[in-house]
Amino acid sequence: MVKKNACVFISGYGSNLKSLIKRSRDTNFPININLVVCNNLKANGVNHAKKNSIPFFIINTKKRNFENFILNELRKHNISLICLAGYMKILSKNFIRKFGKKIINIHPSLLPKYKGLNTYERVLKNKETKTGCTVHFVNENLDSGKSIVQKFFFINKKDKEQNLKIKTHKLEQNAFSEAIIKIFRYY
Ligand code: GAR
Numbered sequence: 001m002v003k004k005n006a007c008v009f010i011s012g013y014g015s016n017l018k019s020l021i022k023r024s025r026d027t028n029f030p031i032n033i034n035l036v037v038c039n040n041l042k043a044n045g046v047n048h049a050k051k052n053s054i055p056f057f058i059i060n061t062k063k064r065n066f067e068n069f070i071l072n073e074l075r076k077h078n079i080s081l082i083c084l085a086g087y088m089k090i091l092s093k094n095f096i097r098k099f100g101k102k103i104i105n106i107h108p109s110l111l112p113k114y115k116g117l118n119t120y121e122r123v124l125k126n127k128e129t130k131t132g133c134t135v136h137f138v139n140e141n142l143d144s145g146k147s148i149v150q151k152f153f154f155i156n157k158k159d160k161e162q163n164l165k166i167k168t169h170k171l172e173q174n175a176f177s178e179a180i181i182k183i184f185r186y187y
Pocket of ligand 1: 011087
């Protein structure tokens with residue numbers, strides 16, 4: 001199998017990046033992770049790139065033209081898929097258009113419910129009975145692109161935000177790799 005080159009964008013802990021790196025070592029998995037982009041100097045996630053000798057850079061999103069810099073790096077590494085794995089910065093319409101290839105995002109809710117931030121808090125406040133995660137294509141509107149994979153669990157009455165986060169993260173790792181397999185098979 002000829003693998004595609006992928007870039008993972010992160011801002012924080014990097015548990016999804018870690019599991020994608022692990023999955024990508026499988027010869028049957030459709031992508032290699034060739035580049036990591038991070039917008040947070042303190043993000044733990046870059047350690048996963050370092051440990052695995054994956055090129056990475058930390059971007060200052062306050063600088064003008066930072067998106068052009070990223071686009072250039074994506075071209076250099078021949079990237080054909082961007083995975084947003086906890087990247088907490090909205091990509092501009094211009095960036096999405098100029099990249100012109102697939103961009104997918106993982107979100108900790110059952111979209112279209114609970115787009116945006118503080119999902120666990122809002123899920124509990126609204127006394128939802130289930131929650132989960134969604135991997136979807138990125139379009140110009142926040143958390144609104146076509147869903148690729150969704151996974152859910154039932155909420156226990158005793159669940160607090162922290163439990164929901166732990167349970168969601170567990171689902172996310174499989175959801176992300178399933179979505180990647182699916183998009184190279186069907187889209
Ligand atoms: C994940 O739960 C992901 O769904 C969420 O950030 C977390 C990153 O965790 N993304 C968003 O909220 C995007 N709107 P990680 O850094 O451990 O992979």
